Amino acid sequence: MKEKLVLVTGANKGIGFGIAKQLGLSGWKVVIGARNNDRASEAIAKLASSGVEVLGWINIELKDLEGLEQAAKEVNEKYPKLSLLINNAGIPGNMGVDSLHTDISDIKETIDVNFIGTFALTKALMPLLEENGGRIVNITVPSEISPYWHPLAYVASKAAQNAMMGVMAMEFQQSNSPLEVFSVHPGPTTTDLNGNMSLPGFHDIETVGQKMAELINDGSSHQGEFIELYPIVKED
Numbered sequence: 001m002k003e004k005l006v007l008v009t010g011a012n013k014g015i016g017f018g019i020a021k022q023l024g025l026s027g028w029k030v031v032i033g034a035r036n037n038d039r040a041s042e043a044i045a046k047l048a049s050s051g052v053e054v055l056g057w058i059n060i061e062l063k064d065l066e067g068l069e070q071a072a073k074e075v076n077e078k079y080p081k082l083s084l085l086i087n088n089a090g091i092p093g094n095m096g097v098d099s100l101h102t103d104i105s106d107i108k109e110t111i112d113v114n115f116i117g118t119f120a121l122t123k124a125l126m127p128l129l130e131e132n133g134g135r136i137v138n139i140t141v142p143s144e145i146s147p148y149w150h151p152l153a154y155v156a157s158k159a160a161q162n163a164m165m166g167v168m169a170m171e172f173q174q175s176n177s178p179l180e181v182f183s184v185h186p187g188p189t190t191t192d193l194n195g196n197m198s199l200p201g202f203h204d205i206e207t208v209g210q211k212m213a214e215l216i217n218d219g220s221s222h223q224g225e226f227i228e229l230y231p232i233v234k235e236d
């Protein structure tokens with residue numbers, strides 16, 4: 001029987017915290033990814049006081065490729081039953097500029113975190129997850145370009161991450177791997193990432209965390225899927 005043991009990256013706040021909390025309350029043992037001892041300890045205390053079994057935290061800085069190797073080694077040693085990786089940590093890049101005014105350094109940093117670092121961590125943890133018949137879930141936005149909102153650095157970095165999901169799912173299927181990967185767009189959520197914007201249509205991290213826990217616990221395979229947590233209903 002698979003152990004319900006999850007690592008959520010960027011779980012010290014925002015959507016990652018909401019997912020860690022709701023998965024924890026639904027029976028998962030939780031390891032949080034964070035990049036600072038104080039922020040990790042504060043989140044662990046909050047999770048524990050809500051009744052979540054937190055096993056510990058791993059230092060995950062997605063810009064530090066060597067550090068990610070170390071982090072994966074630590075996960076293998078301390079949490080050999082890991083069966084779920086939630087790639088949640090991410091940055092917005094500069095959302096206030098059009099492509100002409102986007103700094104190359106901003107594109108590079110956003111891709112380094114949201115795609116390269118996310119890929120490096122996933123790759124490093126894949127052998128362990130495969131051993132445990134595990135799953136990889138990415139928190140993302142659609143690759144399609146919306147007419148209303150299209151910050152280049154962010155959208156490009158997430159499109160690359162979405163391609164990673166599609167490629168891995170295809171490989172897992174074609175090789176009959178026990179691994180599963182899918183992506184989820186949580187929809188607009190009030191967090192630091194957007195300056196805690198709270199317009200109509202925005203959700204809070206508790207609601208998003210609950211819906212994520214329901215999805216993960218639904219007993220179905222979602223291999224290769226891109227899931228809208230709040231599907232847009234098109235009217236005729």
Ligand SMILES: NC(=O)c1ccc[n+]([C@@H]2O[C@H](COP(=O)([O-])OP(=O)(O)OC[C@H]3O[C@@H](n4cnc5c(N)ncnc54)[C@H](OP(=O)(O)O)[C@@H]3O)[C@@H](O)[C@H]2O)c1
Nearest residue numbers: 010011014015060061062088089090140188189191192193
């Ligand atoms: N909020 C939305 O409306 C929305 C919508 C769609 C998708 N998403 C996605 O949801 C995910 C979580 O976003 P959020 O809104 O919860 O943002 P958030 O509140 O800003 O939280 C981001 C988390 O990622 C961590 N992080 C940032 N840079 C990192 C790095 N270089 N290495 C490792 N961890 C890093 C942060 O750690 P620190 O506290 O140390 O900075 C924090 O824990 C992101 O992937 C985002 O793209 C968000």
